[in-house]
Amino acid sequence: MFKHIMMPVDLAHADKLDRAMTVAADQAKHYGAKVTYVGVTAATPGSVARTPEEYADKLAKLAAAQAELHGIDAGSHPVVSHDPAVDLDDKLIEARKELGADLVVMATHLPNMADMFLPGHGGELARHSQVSVFLVRPA
Amino acid sequence: MSDETDIQGIPTPEGHSDIIETDYKIGQDNIETKIGPFGLDIHNPVFVISGMTVIAFVAYALVAPGHANGLFNGVDASAVEGCEPGAFCDLGMRSYLTSTFDWFFLSAANLFVLFSLFLIVSPWGGVRLGGTDARPDYSYAGWFAMLFAAGMGIGLMFFGVLEPAYYFGTPWGDEPLGAVRPFTEDGVLIQENVAEARRMALAATSYHWALHPWAIYAVVALALALFSYNKGLPLTIRSAFYPIFGDRVWGWTGHIIDTLAVFATLFGLATSLGFGAQQANAGLEYVYGIPNTTTVQVILITAITAVALVSVVRGLDGGVKVLSEINMSIALVLLLFVLFAAGAATILSEFVTGLGAYFKELIPLSTPFGREDDGYRQGWTAFYWAWWISWSPFVGMFIARVSRGRTVREFVTCVLVIPSIVCVFWMAVFGGAAINDIIANPEASAVKAQVIDSYNPPLSLFAMLESLPLAAITSTIGIVLVIVFFVTSSDSGSLVIDTITAGGKVDAPVPQRIFWCTFEGLVAIALLIGGGLGALQAMVISTGLPFTIILLIICYAILRGLMAEKRG
Numbered sequence A: 001m002f003k004h005i006m007m008p009v010d011l012a013h014a015d016k017l018d019r020a021m022t023v024a025a026d027q028a029k030h031y032g033a034k035v036t037y038v039g040v041t042a043a044t045p046g047s048v049a050r051t052p053e054e055y056a057d058k059l060a061k062l063a064a065a066q067a068e069l070h071g072i073d074a075g076s077h078p079v080v081s082h083d084p085a086v087d088l089d090d091k092l093i094e095a096r097k098e099l100g101a102d103l104v105v106m107a108t109h110l111p112n113m114a115d116m117f118l119p120g121h122g123g124e125l126a127r128h129s130q131v132s133v134f135l136v137r138p139a
Numbered sequence B: 001m002s003d004e005t006d007i008q009g010i011p012t013p014e015g016h017s018d019i020i021e022t023d024y025k026i027g028q029d030n031i032e033t034k035i036g037p038f039g040l041d042i043h044n045p046v047f048v049i050s051g052m053t054v055i056a057f058v059a060y061a062l063v064a065p066g067h068a069n070g071l072f073n074g075v076d077a078s079a080v081e082g083c084e085p086g087a088f089c090d091l092g093m094r095s096y097l098t099s100t101f102d103w104f105f106l107s108a109a110n111l112f113v114l115f116s117l118f119l120i121v122s123p124w125g126g127v128r129l130g131g132t133d134a135r136p137d138y139s140y141a142g143w144f145a146m147l148f149a150a151g152m153g154i155g156l157m158f159f160g161v162l163e164p165a166y167y168f169g170t171p172w173g174d175e176p177l178g179a180v181r182p183f184t185e186d187g188v189l190i191q192e193n194v195a196e197a198r199r200m201a202l203a204a205t206s207y208h209w210a211l212h213p214w215a216i217y218a219v220v221a222l223a224l225a226l227f228s229y230n231k232g233l234p235l236t237i238r239s240a241f242y243p244i245f246g247d248r249v250w251g252w253t254g255h256i257i258d259t260l261a262v263f264a265t266l267f268g269l270a271t272s273l274g275f276g277a278q279q280a281n282a283g284l285e286y287v288y289g290i291p292n293t294t295t296v297q298v299i300l301i302t303a304i305t306a307v308a309l310v311s312v313v314r315g316l317d318g319g320v321k322v323l324s325e326i327n328m329s330i331a332l333v334l335l336l337f338v339l340f341a342a343g344a345a346t347i348l349s350e351f352v353t354g355l356g357a358y359f360k361e362l363i364p365l366s367t368p369f370g371r372e373d374d375g376y377r378q379g380w381t382a383f384y385w386a387w388w389i390s391w392s393p394f395v396g397m398f399i400a401r402v403s404r405g406r407t408v409r410e411f412v413t414c415v416l417v418i419p420s421i422v423c424v425f426w427m428a429v430f431g432g433a434a435i436n437d438i439i440a441n442p443e444a445s446a447v448k449a450q451v452i453d454s455y456n457p458p459l460s461l462f463a464m465l466e467s468l469p470l471a472a473i474t475s476t477i478g479i480v481l482v483i484v485f486f487v488t489s490s491d492s493g494s495l496v497i498d499t500i501t502a503g504g505k506v507d508a509p510v511p512q513r514i515f516w517c518t519f520e521g522l523v524a525i526a527l528l529i530g531g532g533l534g535a536l537q538a539m540v541i542s543t544g545l546p547f548t549i550i551l552l553i554i555c556y557a558i559l560r561g562l563m564a565e566k567r568g
Helices: A011-016 A018-031 A052-070 A084-099 A121-128 B046-063 B065-073 B088-100 B102-121 B140-151 B154-171 B191-209 B211-230 B238-250 B252-288 B292-340 B344-366 B376-403 B406-438 B444-455 B456-465 B470-501 B510-530 B532-561
Strands: A004-008 A034-041 A075-078 A104-106 A131-134 B030-035 B038-043
Touching: A004 A018, A004 A084, A004 B191, A004 B532, A011 A052, A018 A052, A018 A104, A018 A131, A018 B102, A034 A052, A034 A084, A052 A075, A075 A084, A084 B292, A084 B510, A104 A121, A104 B470, A121 A131, A121 B102, B038 B046, B038 B470, B038 B510, B046 B065, B046 B470, B046 B510, B046 B532, B065 B088, B065 B532, B088 B102, B088 B154, B088 B376, B088 B532, B102 B211, B102 B344, B102 B376, B102 B406, B102 B532, B140 B211, B140 B292, B140 B376, B140 B406, B140 B470, B154 B191, B154 B252, B154 B406, B154 B444, B154 B456, B191 B211, B191 B344, B191 B376, B211 B238, B211 B376, B211 B406, B211 B532, B238 B252, B238 B532, B252 B292, B252 B376, B252 B456, B252 B470, B252 B532, B292 B344, B292 B406, B292 B470, B292 B510, B344 B406, B376 B470, B376 B532, B406 B444, B406 B456, B406 B510, B444 B456, B456 B470, B470 B510
Parallel strands: A004 A034, A004 A104, A034 A075, A104 A131
Antiparallel strands: B030 B038
């Protein structure tokens, strides 16, 4: 049913991604789909990496580790943004189109009041993407 | 999982660059917390100290306005026992600093110009920001619009007419280099002095808006870009001090430097918001008869802040860049209108004269010692230099943020030379049109009435526009431009403060930038209502002095940093 799963990841909060990554891997195994891990970074040094190349490297390692752990076909797709705090949703929507992914799996927070002013990234992606979006909430 | 997100290990640069090895992890001192449903990611202790001190300062200026005014702007020496004329208590902090340290400000600014020019011709000019293979993020047009709108826009609106007209006809004895006056004591025009007074007015104005301020910005911007893009350190002012203090910059040494940068930026922005609201209100009264009251100004600040909020929430590309480009387009329209309405041939020759005069008088004007023109040198030049320097962390950081991928030579040339030429041109057009109006008919000249006969700075621009056709339309454009320029300063400033108070992270949660943008507006409103804007302005100047020392050290740090880089 699905051929290509896109999974947006925030490397700065990788500890909160376990549930969603398991879901992505399980779906990939079930449908025999490929998973591409997408990360958005700024060109300035950040907490994850000090250069965009270092960031790309870390994202590639994460994909490789997932591929090995779950025995799936996995790749990575780093995106450099001028202002990631704001551009993230647009960059993810663009990346989804570019990759031609037909399912998005991503971790998201519980809905709250703040979403009225600054909607969560998962919700925005679901609203603006033409494909299925699987939002994985914390347990 | 931990292996993938561990930042130990040698990072991969883009082409060759000299990453500094440090155990400091960006964001390690940050507190990630939640206030209600909103997430925060703030630097401890820079965020809290900056915020609290600003609140304490505003409280001081509001609760004890008399004391604050005395401290910052001086008291009447004759009325206070033990206060000698010319002493600190008489002058106040602002005048004391500019009259005591004028030589220091002038010398330092000269050094920044020489240093920048040296970088252009030096072999390090080939070093590329972001590593040898990095490519520019923005086109020249977008890049230039942003650095110009953030760095100078509003000043051009406020001083473009005021300053040349003021130097041309000042009756207060502060002529630059003691130039001739074109008026007798009775206000009668002395024809043979006009050409010389006019030449000197343009040279003296250009001096404050061309190479020197942009060299100050270039130094800070280059340091920030070099130490974050090439060395991998966080995008905050403290990173430039790494070659000197080593890992101590992550401790209190760095906290103090960053906190000072936040003060300078926030006070500078709040002052501008306050004065901008006054200028816009003065214009609205002049053109539309809208009353000039605190209420109207508070509404204006609220509106400016609201638009700036939309801009910061839309981000660097969707908000700040778009507004900067709109801004530049409107400014260009106004510039071209004034150019042609006031007579393109005359004004263009004015530009050539102004540029020539600028270069001819550059050395006398920038000499720090042995001069008689205290009013000009201390009251204007030293004030300007302190002002530009206190703005430099903000503008410099913003320029750095959008300049990745440029070489040092390209960077310094574009930040120094091109804006300087544009500024001299702007001053020639607006100042030239204003002086034309004064000499054409001194009796009826609105510019002369508002600038020379009575000193009414916020109205100078509108007085000049009145002398040209379509004044109602162009004045309205002028008011809009003043407001939009404030928005572009306010939004880029909020991004900068947010980054510094998040320990150099540019991806801190959006509510934080909303907080700083709102906070700036509130500070400006509180001080406007409480009458503390003068104190705030003095505070801007006061942060300029320690920052001059910081900038001098930064020049040394840049050299150290560049020496380790591979030339392009």
